[in-house]
Amino acid sequence: MAKHNAALLLLAVAATAHADWAIRSTELEPGHAGVVHRHVVMENGSSREHAVIELAIFSTKSCALRVIDNEVGESLAGTMSREKCVAGVNGGYFSPDFAPVGLLISDGKLVAPLQHSRLISGILSASQRGVQILRVREFSRRQKANAAIQCGPFLVDHYERVRSLDGSRAARRTFAATGTNDRALLGVSSEISLAELAAILATARLADDFKIQRALNLDGGSSSAFWFARENGGAFSIQEETPVRDFVGVVPK
Secondary structure (H helix, E strand, C coil), X not given: CHHHHHHHHHHHHHHHHHHCEEEXXXXXXXXXXXXXXXXXXXXXXXXXXXXXXXXXXXXCCCEEEEEEECCCCCCHHHHHHHCXXXXXXXXXXXXXXXXECCCEEECCEEEECCCCCCCCCEEEEEECCEEEEEEHHHCCHHHCCCEEEEECCEEEECCEEXXXXXXXXXXXXXXXXXXXXXXXXXXXXXXXXXXXXXXXXXXXXXXXXXXXXXEEECCCHHXXXXXXXXXXXXXXXXXXXXXXXEEEEEEEC
């Protein structure tokens, strides 16, 4: 019984630590087509650890998503500028031979088929229904998605953080999220665990009148990249450390 109580106590402490993240500072800058870049510094009240989150927040009424196949291994910054995107991040997983892992639909073309795996449990898609994050079982080709990328794991589902995520390994993270008021976001974080990122996305109000309904982890670590076109020219950019197979870009409708 004592061991059982001790285990429950440890779980409670861990849950409290994950939920203790709070916004310490934030900066906003406008972009094109109503897209906003938000730089957020988070602090964990229990551990005093800090995390930095970069977000590109947009309305799905004025912007759409493109998945760009990067077969030749160009940089995110160069690709976003050439393709006239207003913001973007790196995409999903790929194999050592640079082949995409999981479903990849780029500009309506099927590049790689759907796979069934516990790790890549979700799909970020864009169709006439707008921007959606779906469980693999919820996705149908009949929706005629113009863009789709399979990745995972889920970070937030039905406004709640997913509780089975790893809390021990810190790395840079890239993610996508959908939420209230027809808005969505793409983001990248400094080195934190999946469990910590899920807690931040589910509990911190990262934008006014926008609560995250679903969030999906994209490829992280050395693949993590973020790009945002500033309204008055130039760009804010976090460059990937290694070439990545695909990108997710935001484009005006």
